[in-house]
Every structure is written in structure tokens, then in C-alpha cells.
Amino acid sequence: MEHSKEDQKINKAQDPNPRFASEGCSVLLDVNDGDRLVFARLSGGAIFKIGNTNYSLKPLIGAPFGSLFQVETGEDGSFLSRILPVKKESTSVNVIDDDARDNRELIDDNESQSLTCEEIEAMRREGAKGDEIIEALIANSKTFDNKFQLSQEKYKLKKQKKYAPKVLLRRPFARSICEAYFKKYPARIGFIRVDALSILLTMANVTAYSDVLVVDMVGGLVTGAVAERLGGTGYVCNTYKGDSASSVDMVKMFNFTDKVKERIVHSSINELSSAKTAPPEENNQQESSTCDMVEDVSVTAEARVDDIAVRESKIIKAPQPGVKASKEAVEMWKENGFSSLIMAAQDQDPWTLAKDVLPLLSYSAPFAIYHQYLQPLATCMHNLQQGKMAINLQITEPWLREYQVLPSRTHPHMQMSSFGGYVLSGIRISTT
Amino acid sequence: MLPTESKKALSFKRYIEEGDLVIVYERNDVMKPVKVIKDGVLQNRFGVYKHSDWIGKPLGTKVFSNKGKFVYLLAPTPELWTLVLSHRTQILYIADISFVLMYLEVVPGCIVLESGTGSGSLSTSLARAVAPTGHVYSFDFQEQRAVCAREDFEKTGISSLVTVEVRDIQGQGFPEKLSGLADSVFLDLPQPWLAVPSAAKMLKEDGVLCSFSPCIEQVQRTCEVLRSYFIQIRTFEVLLRTYEVNELKVDTGSMIGENQDADNEESRPSKRKHRSNEDDTISHDNSYNATSVVMAPPCSEARGHTGYLTFAKLQCLYLSLKGWIYNSTSYHVLDTL
Numbered sequence: 001m002e003h004s005k006e007d008q009k010i011n012k013a014q015d016p017n018p019r020f021a022s023e024g025c026s027v028l029l030d031v032n033d034g035d036r037l038v039f040a041r042l043s044g045g046a047i048f049k050i051g052n053t054n055y056s057l058k059p060l061i062g063a064p065f066g067s068l069f070q071v072e073t074g075e076d077g078s079f080l081s082r083i084l085p086v087k088k089e090s091t092s093v094n095v096i097d098d099d100a101r102d103n104r105e106l107i108d109d110n111e112s113q114s115l116t117c118e119e120i121e122a123m124r125r126e127g128a129k130g131d132e133i134i135e136a137l138i139a140n141s142k143t144f145d146n147k148f149q150l151s152q153e154k155y156k157l158k159k160q161k162k163y164a165p166k167v168l169l170r171r172p173f174a175r176s177i178c179e180a181y182f183k184k185y186p187a188r189i190g191f192i193r194v195d196a197l198s199i200l201l202t203m204a205n206v207t208a209y210s211d212v213l214v215v216d217m218v219g220g221l222v223t224g225a226v227a228e229r230l231g232g233t234g235y236v237c238n239t240y241k242g243d244s245a246s247s248v249d250m251v252k253m254f255n256f257t258d259k260v261k262e263r264i265v266h267s268s269i270n271e272l273s274s275a276k277t278a279p280p281e282e283n284n285q286q287e288s289s290t291c292d293m294v295e296d297v298s299v300t301a302e303a304r305v306d307d308i309a310v311r312e313s314k315i316i317k318a319p320q321p322g323v324k325a326s327k328e329a330v331e332m333w334k335e336n337g338f339s340s341l342i343m344a345a346q347d348q349d350p351w352t353l354a355k356d357v358l359p360l361l362s363y364s365a366p367f368a369i370y371h372q373y374l375q376p377l378a379t380c381m382h383n384l385q386q387g388k389m390a391i392n393l394q395i396t397e398p399w400l401r402e403y404q405v406l407p408s409r410t411h412p413h414m415q416m417s418s419f420g421g422y423v424l425s426g427i428r429i430s431t432t
Numbered sequence: 433m434l435p436t437e438s439k440k441a442l443s444f445k446r447y448i449e450e451g452d453l454v455i456v457y458e459r460n461d462v463m464k465p466v467k468v469i470k471d472g473v474l475q476n477r478f479g480v481y482k483h484s485d486w487i488g489k490p491l492g493t494k495v496f497s498n499k500g501k502f503v504y505l506l507a508p509t510p511e512l513w514t515l516v517l518s519h520r521t522q523i524l525y526i527a528d529i530s531f532v533l534m535y536l537e538v539v540p541g542c543i544v545l546e547s548g549t550g551s552g553s554l555s556t557s558l559a560r561a562v563a564p565t566g567h568v569y570s571f572d573f574q575e576q577r578a579v580c581a582r583e584d585f586e587k588t589g590i591s592s593l594v595t596v597e598v599r600d601i602q603g604q605g606f607p608e609k610l611s612g613l614a615d616s617v618f619l620d621l622p623q624p625w626l627a628v629p630s631a632a633k634m635l636k637e638d639g640v641l642c643s644f645s646p647c648i649e650q651v652q653r654t655c656e657v658l659r660s661y662f663i664q665i666r667t668f669e670v671l672l673r674t675y676e677v678n679e680l681k682v683d684t685g686s687m688i689g690e691n692q693d694a695d696n697e698e699s700r701p702s703k704r705k706h707r708s709n710e711d712d713t714i715s716h717d718n719s720y721n722a723t724s725v726v727m728a729p730p731c732s733e734a735r736g737h738t739g740y741l742t743f744a745k746l747q748c749l750y751l752s753l754k755g756w757i758y759n760s761t762s763y764h765v766l767d768t769l
Contacts, residue, residue, distance in 0.1 A: 016541030016566065016615065019638065033664075066638030066748035068663075084749060168664075171638070175534050195527070195670050198534035202526060205509045207434055207560045208540050229561065231540025336446065362446060363492025364507040374675065378728035381677045391504060392460060392512075395675040395728060398527060403667040403740065405655040410648060412669075422675075429504055430493040 016231065018255055021169055023061050026253050028176050030168040032161045037180035039172065039253055048080075050165050055080050065171040070164055073127045080167060115140040120163075130164020137163075150409065172253050174201075174225035181221065181250075182417070189250075190218040190346040191372050193420025195398040201225055203368035203425035204340040208233045213272075213338040213360060215239055215353055217345040220248030220321065222370075223264060226342065227251065232259035237325055237338070238266040239357065251321035265325040272330060272360055337362035344370040350424070351380040358389060361428045369424040377424040390426040397422050433508045433556070433588040434563050446490045448505060453587060454491070455512045456481075457504040465508065465516045467587070478503070510556040513588060520577050523553040524620070524644065527672045528738055533561050535743045536616035536640050540566060545610060545634055546618045547571040547601040547627065552581040552594075554618065559585075559593040568593060569610060573600040605630030612636060619643040624650060625657040632661040635746045646739040654742060662744035669740055675728040685721035 021027050021042055029038045031050060040046055046057040050071065059069065059080050072081040115137055123133055137159050138144050144152060160166075170176055178194045192200075200222065206212055206229045216222040216238050226236040240246050245266040256264075338361050345353060350369050361367065367390070371377045377395055384390045398420055402413045433453065448454060448468060456464045456474060466474055472483035479497030486495055486505060494502040506512060511526060524532070532554065538544055538561040546555060549572035558568045572578045578598045585591040599607070602623055606614075614634040619627055624643040631641050641662065643654050651667055658665050 016539050017537070019636070064637055064748050066663075066745060068748070173537050175537060194534060195531050198530035199527065199672075202530040202533065202557070203511060205511065205560070208563045228539055231565075233540070233564065363490050364505075365492070366509060366511070374728050375726075378675070378677045379726050381728075382679060382726045385677070391457060393677075394460070395677065396527075397673045397675070397730075399671045399673060400531075401669045403651070403669065405651055405665075405667045405742070407652070407656070410652055427506060428492060430490065432493070 017171065018065070020062060020064050021060055021171075025255050026172050027060065027065075028170040028172045028180065030170050032165055033168075035161065037176070037183060039177075039180065048167075050167070051162075053078050060169055063169055065169055067169050069167040069169065071130060073124065073129065075127075083166075112143040113137065113141055130160070133163045134159045172255065174221075174228050174254070177224065177250060177253050178221060181219075182420075188219050189221045190344055190370065191419070191421055192218060192221065192344060192370060193398070193400060193417060195400045196370060196421040196423060197221070197225060199396065199398055199423050199425075200342050200344070200368045200370055201229060203366060203423065204342045205366045206230070206340065206342075210234045210339040211333060211336075212236045213239060213333075213341045213357065215341075215343040215345045215348075215357060216248055217246050217348065220250035222342055222344045223248045223322070224251040224254045224256075227256060227260055227264050228254060230260070230263055232257065232263055234339075235263050235265055235325070235329060237272075237329075237333070238264075238322060239269050239272055239360075240266065241269055241353075243268065245322065248322050256321075261321060262323075264322045265329065266322050267325040267330055269356055271325075272333065273356065333360065338365060340365050341367035342370070343367070346372065349380075350376050351383050354380055354384065355387075355389075358384075358428055363428060363430045365428050367426060367428060371422055371424070374422050377422050381424055381426075384426065388429070388431055390428050393424070393426040395422055395424050433510070433513065434560050434590050434593065448486050448489050448491060450483075450487055453508050453589070454486070455506040455508050455516060457506050463512065463516050465513070465587075476503075508588060510560050513556055514553045517551055517553060517584065518580075519551050520580060521548070521550040522646075523551045525553075525735070525738060527670045528644065528741065529554055529557045531668070531670045531741060532618065532642055532644070533557060535741070536618065536642055538562060538566075538616055540564065542566040542615040543610075543613050544568045544616045544618065545571070545606055545614045545631070546620075547599075547606075548573065548620055549577060549581045549596055550620065551577075552584050554620075555581065555585070555594050555596075556588060556590060558618070559590040563590075563593055566593070566615075567595065569606075570594055570596045571599045571601050571606070572596065573598065573602075601630070602626040606634045610634050615639055617641045620645075622650075623653075625654045628654065628657045628661065632746055637746055637748045639746045641744050641746070643742045644739045645742070646737070648740065651740045651742055658742070658744045661747060663747050665742065665744040667740055667742045669737070671735065671738070673734055674731045676731055677726060677728050679724060679726050681722040682725045683720060684723045 018025070023042055026039060026041055029040055029048060031038070040048060040057060042057055042061055044058050047054045048057050055078065059082065063082060068083050069080040070083045071078055120133060123136065134156060144155065147155065174197065175194055178189065178192065178197050181189045182193055204212065206226050208231055210230070211234050212226050214222050214226060214236055223236055223238050230236060238245060238248060251264060341357060341361055343350065343353060343357065350371055354369065358367065369377065369380065381393050381395060384393060400420060401416055404411055404413060450468055450470050452468045454466055454468060456466050458476065468483050468486055470484060474481040478501030479499035481495060481497050481503070489495065491505060491507045493505065495505055496502050514523065514526065536544070538558065540563060542562045543566060544558050544562055546558060546568060549555060549570040555568055555570050562568060570581070572581065575598050578596045581596050582591065585594050602621055605627065611633055615636060616639060617631040617634055619631065619642065621627055624645060635641065645651050645654065655665055655667070
């Protein structure tokens with residue numbers, strides 16, 4: 001078995017998570033404190049666009065996750081440069097209470113800034129740093145001094161975002177991947193908000209050495225999140241109707257080691273529920289065709305999601321996630337049943353799926369079913385109750401509110417996501 | 433409760449043995465943890481259940497009392513445990529627990545520090561997340577609570593994953609020996625801001641801290657201190673709305689019907705009686721047309737507030753691999769703890 005250098009390093013240190021961004025690994029770039037979240041695969045030639053300028057991602061290779069970069073201008077143009085955060089002294093509350101300035105003198109006539117666009121561009125060409133431009137903007141603002149202290153801070157922040165954008169190098173995790181997709185392409189993950197995903201994982205008791213059955217029709221988000229919690233033990237088996245497994249491409253965004261990847265498998269519902277005889281030749285054929293299909297989808301999907309030049313991804317290619325479950329594994333599951341189930345299937349009726357899939361679980365196995373709509377889950381729950389197939393049934397809808405916490409200015413965010421999906425959870429029981 | 437090796441996974445552990453911890457399930461809101469003992473009996477309002485009848489039965493099946501009433505025996509999970517554990521303090525519930533695990537980025541092999549231990553509701557879920565190779569170090573300043581928590585972890589079979597120590601984290605900080613080893617730190621303290629500097633010292637670079645506080649003033653003060661050490665400071669509130677599922681008969685008859693006289697009115701009750709013997713959707717009178725519908729209204733009462741969850745990531749100051757190597761050598765110290 002060949003392991004990359006990075007893997008060996010990780011194994012040696014027994015660190016459950018990689019601490020450094022290495023060449024070829026997947027990273028999450030967080031621009032200006034969450035304003036923009038972009039996935040990228042690091043390579044010497046990878047390019048990242050902020051505003052109208054392209055930046056090479058080379059400076060990020062080898063940097064620890066959590067490091068901060070800022071745009072700087074040098075002789076060869078702009079580039080990303082690592083900066084160390086400045087220790088901030090906490091602002092005194094009293095200053096704010098005593099501040100009597102307000103916006104009564106403020107007139108929105110678009111004439112308060114005397115610095116023109118051309119002048120700013122000229123400064124940039126001469127290699128002025130972002131911070132210097134901001135200083136110049138403040139010096140040339142007629143209204144800045146009259147502003148309330150908090151508005152001054154806001155003004156500075158706004159200008160910083162524009163003229164001196166900061167990029168935070170983040171490690172992709174189920175949490176950040178879900179958040180990034182929910183923000184940008186919620187439909188692709190079936191509108192699963194991060195709190196709903198966390199409830200799915202909890203209610204399905206996902207832990208090391210468990211054999212988790214999933215019906216993942218949300219691009220691999222659930223499969224990846226489960227694999228992350230299995231840490232290279234047990235199995236996450238994605239099951240599907242018909243002949244081809246649903247794409248679980250998102251799994252590639254997690255930086256899984258080979259040990260973890262080996263535990264991601266798929267198997268059709270027919271194979272899992274049918275009698276023990278299945279012609280082996282047919283299986284092999286199916287495997288290769290499935291892989292091809294997954295690959296096709298991946299190239300386009302990645303290019304769209306990453307919103308970045310991913311041409312490089314062809315050079316350093318992550319292996320396709322998910323192989324067909326081995327015959328031994330399938331036999332084992334037929335014998336013992338799965339230890340839990342998570343379903344997140346868009347455009348599918350949960351009851352239709354549940355009645356086929358639930359019998360594949362061990363007795364006393366917990367399950368969690370996600371759906372974007374309430375009614376199909378209500379029907380599913382009603383039928384499970386009537387059929388006495390499960391107990392401890394509950395439909396929940398998580399509600400998540402973020403707060404701005406600042407001295408004398410603490411309040412909930414003005415905008416919030418008002419919907420993150422419904423979860424039906426329960427425990428399978430023996431009907432006899 | 434948690435499999436520490438593959439043989440102990442739920443799917444392999446199908447039959448109840450003596451010494452097992454099972455959850456006796458009567459109803460959604462009536463459950464009880466019971467340790468199976470050969471001569472043991474369970475008595476409830478449905479009669480007497482002999483443990484000896486349970487041994488050898490698969491989990492998730494019905495067992496009957498001497499009066500012929502049944503309960504279900506379930507495998508314990510951290511979620512069920514949270515519902516049945518004895519409350520020594522206010523505990524964290526499923527929505528908060530789930531969100532904390534997700535945001536603390538806890539995966540198998542992680543080292544997590546927690547204070548206070550309280551009733552051990554979160555500790556149990558943290559243990560599940562770090563299993564099989566990680567570890568949870570939990571601290572509580574009250575001796576009695578620590579003792580009870582240790583007993584509970586022994587009972588649920590997770591004691592190899594959780595170490596409980598008596599220590600005043602606000603006053604003394606976390607023990608020096610854990611410096612730079614923690615992937616995540618969870619604080620549930622009355623004055624969490626006092627523990628922040630120590631928590632920062634314990635964390636690996638880019639490690640995550642979470643502070644749970646019921647009051648906004650606590651959050652306010654904590655955030656002020658956090659800003660000196662941490663970045664990506666975010667505060668959330670997470671709640672759950674639960675739904676009931678009811679099957680109702682709904683009159684779907686049209687309002688504008690054929691003209692009816694008094695006789696017709698009289699005949700309706702008998703018609704309804706007649707219908708109950710048949711399929712309930714059939715009706716000849718379009719002014720009364722009962723259809724059976726499954727509907728899901730929200731439960732009328734819910735937990736309105738638990739606490740605010742503040743998350744933050746430790747600033748990353750190391751420039752090169754060197755710093756990390758320093759960290760990873762101290763990592764090995766762990767074996768000698």
C-alpha cells in the first residue's frame with residue numbers, strides 16, 4: 001500500500017486531523033470573514049480570483065490551517081501574503097457610552113469622498129498597501145470625523161474588505177462544507193442546514209465501528225459527514241434504487257486518508273435485500289460503469305462549485321470516492337443488520353424508501369430521515385406507527401439564530417436562515 | 433454503550449446478556465435504564481418483569497410482565513441516556529449537543545477537554561465522537577458530582593474514554609500537563625471568561641473552543657476576552673420545534689351543495705353510522721364528505737431557551753512546520769499521563 005508523505009506524517013503524530021495544507025489537498029478559502037467561501041485544491045498552478053485580480057495559491061502550500069493571508073502588492077504585481085493577527089485590546093465600553101456623535105449632520109450626497117477612483121488606482125499601481133489606501137480614504141473623507149465611533153469602525157471594515165481583502169485558510173470539515181454549500185448552492189444539498197446535519201448524525205448514533213446505511217441523494221454530504229465520524233472504522237454504505245449509485249462527489253472535498261476512504265462503499269437496495277445468490281460477473285461490470293459515471297459528474301460539479309480554475313485538478317486527481325461493497329460485507333449486513341440509518345433523499349417519498357430500507361437495520365437501531373418538506377415525513381411517521389415498525393418517533397425542525405456580540409451592541413443578526421429542514425427520528429423494533 | 437472494538441458494534445451485539453445495560457421503554461416519555469442481573473426484577477405499573485426472561489432475547493424486542501403487559505428493551509445510546517440520566521445539574525439537550533459536536537469538529541482520535549462535568553450528558557456524546565482512540569478529560573469542582581459521573585461512565589461502559597477530575601477550572605485553569613494537546617475545549621462555567629486564557633493554552637493551533645452560557649451578559653464578557661486569543665468568534669442559539677402527527681377526519685364536502693330540506697338533515701347521523709362500517713371516504717352527500725388526513729401541527733409548548741453557544745478558533749501563530757513539530761513531540765507526553 002502506498003501512502004503519501006503527508007499521510008505518513010499524520011500517522012506518526014497520531015493527529016486525527018491534518019494541521020497543514022499540503023500540495024494536492026482540498027482547502028476552504030474564507031474571504032473577509034465568511035463573506036465568500038470557496039473550495040480549492042492546492043497546487044503550484046492553482047489560481048484564485050478576488051475582485052478582478054487572479055492570485056496564485058502557491059503561498060498557501062505548507063501553511064498551517066487557520067493561517068491568514070492578505071493581498072499585497074510587490075514588484076511583480078499583487079500576491080497573497082501570510083499575516084499574523086494583531087492582538088486586539090478589548091474596546092472600553094465607556095468610550096461608547098460617552099460618544100455623543102450621531103448621524104444628524106450626515107447627508108447622503110455622494111460628495112463626502114474627495115479621492116477619485118483614478119487616484120486610488122494610481123496608488124495601487126505604485127504599490128500602495130491596502131492599509132495605506134484605507135488611511136488615504138479616511139483622510140480624504142469629509143464626514144469620517146463626524147461619524148459615531150461605531151460607524152467609523154464599520155467604514156474602516158467596509159474599506160478593508162474592498163482594498164485589503166483577507167483570506168483565511170480553513171480545513172474542510174463536514175461543518176464548513178455544509179455551511180459553504182448552504183450559503184451558495186443550498187438546492188444541491190437538499191437545503192440541509194448545518195444544525196439539521198448535526199442532528200442527523202446524532203440521532204443515528206454515528207460512532208466508530210458502526211455500520212451506517214445511508215441513502216444519500218444530496219451529493220455526498222451525508223456520506224462524507226458519516227465517514228468523518230467513523231474515522232476509518234466500520235462502514236458507511238450508500239444504498240440506491242436501480243442500477244447506478246448516486247454521486248457522492250462532495251466526499252472529495254474532505255481530506256480523507258485512504259483508511260477513511262476504504263470505509264465508504266455503495267450497494268444497491270436490491271443487492272442488500274435480495275437472497276444470497278448474485279452473479280459475480282454482473283457485479284464487476286456494474287462497478288466499472290458506476291465509477292465512470294461518478295467521474296463524469298465530478299468534473300463538472302467541482303468546476304461549478306469551486307468557482308475557481310480547477311484545470312489543475314486534472315494533474316493531481318483525488319481518487320473517486322466510494323467503491324462497491326464487498327460480497328463479504330453485504331453478507332455480514334444481511335446476517336447482522338446495519339447499526340443505524342440516515343436518509344437524505346431529495347424528491348423521494350420517505351415512506352416508500354423507509355419501508356424497503358428499515359428492515360435492513362438491526363433491531364434497536366436508531367434512524368434519522370431528513371426531508372425538505374414536512375408532509376411526507378408526517379405520512380412516513382404515521383405509517384411507521386401504524387405498522388409498529390418503530391418507536392420513539394419524533395419529527396423535529398431545528399432553529400438556528402446567530403448573534404452579533406459587541407460591547408453595547410449585542411443583538412441577533414438582522415438576517416437569518418428561517419428554514420433548515422425537518423428530521424424524523426426513531427428506533428427500529430421487532431414486530432413480533 | 434460505545435463499541436471500543438469492532439466485535440462490540442450494535443449490529444453484532446444482538447442478544448441481551450447478563451450485566452448489560454438496557455433502556456426499558458414504556459413510552460416516548462417513560463424510559464428507565466436497567467442493568468440486567470440474573471435474579472433481577474423490574475416492577476412498574478404494568479406488573480413484574482423477570483430479568484431472566486430477557487437474557488438471550490434480541491435488543492429491540494417486546495418483553496412481557498406477569499400481567500401480560502409489554503415494554504421494549506433497547507440498546508443504550510447517548511441520546512437515550514440523556515433522557516434517562518439522573519439530573520445533578522441543568523443538562524445539555526440534543527440540539528445543543530449535536531451542534532457542539534459539529535462545531536467543535538470532534539472526530540475519532542481527538543483530545544477534548546470539558547468543564548464542568550455536570551451530569552455527564554455532553555461527556556457521553558463527546559466520548560462517542562472521540563472513540564475509539566481519542567479521550568475526553570472532564571473537570572468539575574464538586575467532588576460529589578465527579579464521583580457520580582465516574583459511576584455513570586462505568587455503568588455506560590465509557591470509562592476508558594472519559595477521565596473525570598476534581599478541579600476548579602475558573603480558579604486554577606486546566607492542568608499544565610494537557611498544554612497544547614487539546615483539539616477542542618468545551619466550557620460550561622458560571623464565569624467562562626476566567627477560563628479562556630487557560631483554554632487557549634491547552635488548545636492546538638486552529639483548535640476550537642466552545643462556551644455554553646444561559647445569559648447574554650456571560651457571553652458578552654467571554655467574547656471580550658476571546659478576542660485576544662481567538663478568531664472566527666461566533667455566537668449561536670439553537671432550538672428544536674417538535675411536531676405531533678395526527679390522523680384527522682376532515683370534512684371535504686363542498687359548501688355549495690344541492691338544496692337540502694329538513695328531512696335530509698335528519699338523515700345525516702344515520703348515514704354517518706352507516707359509513708363507519710364502510711370505507712370512510714365514500715359519501716353520497718357532497719355536503720358532508722369526511723376524508724382521513726394525516727397532519728402535523730407543531731407541539732404547543734417547547735423549550736424556549738437553553739443557552740448561547742459561542743465558538744472560536746485559536747489564532748494560528750506558527751509560521752512553519754517547526755512549531756508543529758514542537759507540538760507533536762509534546763503530543764507523545766500524553767501516553768505517560
